[in-house]
Amino acid sequence: MRRENRRSKAPSSSAASALVSGRVPLVMAFLSCLAWLYVAGRLWQDAQTRAILSGLLEKRRSGSVPKALSVEDKLRNLGCKAIGRKIVEAEMDLTKAKSEGYLWGNRTAAVDSDKKQKLLAVIGVYTGFGSRRKRNVFRGSWMPRGDALKKLEEKGVVIRFVIGRSANRGDSLDRNIDDENRQTKDFLLLESHEEAAEELPSKAKFFFSATVETWDAEFYVKVEDNINLDLAGLIEMLEGRRGSQGLYMGCMKSGVVINEKWQQWYEPDWWKFGDSKT
Template sequence: MENLPSTVSERRGRTSKSQKPSLLIVMAFFSCLACLYVAGRLWQDAENRVVLNSMLKKNYDQRPKVLTVGDKLMALGCKDIEGKIIETEMDLTLAKSQGYLKNQKSGSSPGKKLLVVIGVYTGFGSHLRRNIFRGPQGDALRKLEERGVVLRFVIGRSPNRGDSLDRKIDEEDQASKDFLILENHEEAEEELPKKVKLFFSAAVQNWDAEFYVKVDDNIDLDLEGLISLLESRRDQGAAYIGCMKSGEVVVEEGEQWFEPEWWKFGDEKSYFRHAAGSVILLSKNLAQYININSGSLKTYAFDDISIGSWMLGVQATYIDDNRLCCTSNIRQDKVCSVA
């Protein structure tokens, strides 16, 4: 009995010694599993990267390249179109620099160039004034066309589009065939500067003439005198003809001839030299310059000032002719006079 404690102690020692190797084996097993798991994840990530890289490379190789215009034209079998486009662009650049457009539509007969297209500014209530131009028999304008002179009454549309004013003009035009109706223009006093751009553009597009003339219908115009004046200027290039004047810029709002952009005209507030608005004559290339650049040409409060500002930027030949000064009702060898 005395040996019992020692026996129990020995057993406990043996049991403790036998448990330690088992615990180490279990820990080693789990350590191996952890290593295998980590190694597996790393291997899988590496494989994923390889697959992803190969997919990216494949997609990159298959991505369509950026094609130039030349490549596209070549692919379409239209390489010759590229040459035509370049040629057209060069022609257009030349046309703009010289102030004309090639192969322009003309209302005159083929091979026949008119002397002048005259645009008489008219209004809805100016029927009697128009009849004066038409002559007693109503055929004066037709006879003028036989001599290469086209006269048209220039008018826009009523602010109330399609009303009785528009209908009366349409009916009169159907009977006389002597209107140039500006469909995109609203007939109003404040719209006159825009009207002059539309007139010259429409006239150039519809008739091939040496000169284009804007005339107010509130003057008496000597058509024979005007024709004689233009015939004497047939060879005059870039001609800007009229009764040249300057004058003070009106800066007070509400006064007659008020100029909203008066501050642009310097400290002395004087207009630059320009042809008076009653009669303004432009040679073909200047009229075509307005047509080509109408979208960017600046307008001022008055049409004659606007035209004068456009002429400042080109090589226009200013011709001051006092026969075009319609300042009184006495002609004295004048082409026009106050009606």
């Protein structure tokens, strides 16, 4: 039995050796092909390089080789020289405009101080969405309206009701204010401010920023909508202080500090004034 097994294994080992010996020539042939392709590629690249060099030599001999461009030539070709001149001209125009008193935005240009003086005052009357009746009372009392309001502006005094936008942009509250403003044209709309009782400090910031950006005036005045303003007296007082630098004027209520919400002069921070509330 052992002899038969040995005899049966002998043919299989000889077949395996024959298979291995048959693969070797194939591998060698494949490697030879790769080497041939590599050599052929390098020869082709060398031929292309020689052709390019010979072409450059011919151009140099004939004098047609392009000269090296200077920085000025490169800028001229790119159009940067023309752009640079335009920038310089714009800077000169801007400097000239500033020297003549031009102001950015919609502010009044003081080109001729004799003919176009600064406004005396911009008066902002704080108002709310539910205060239309108060606004109508003001328009019929101390605050001019229509053509009278325009004539007052020509004399240097601008008056506007100041209000922000609703928390729900574009709702009926905003639409009512827009409709009223189209009729009266006496609103200053603070587009970036949300009208709410707790946002009054930010309303003051937006109000003064908007007025300074829109009008060039000597004074910017903030007025509440629960008072009757002596407009003639205010104008007379401001006229006497025209040209003052860094002037701030304000007043506070004197007397008892009200801490009941339902009363007219309620002070939310009444506790800051001490126990006596005065």
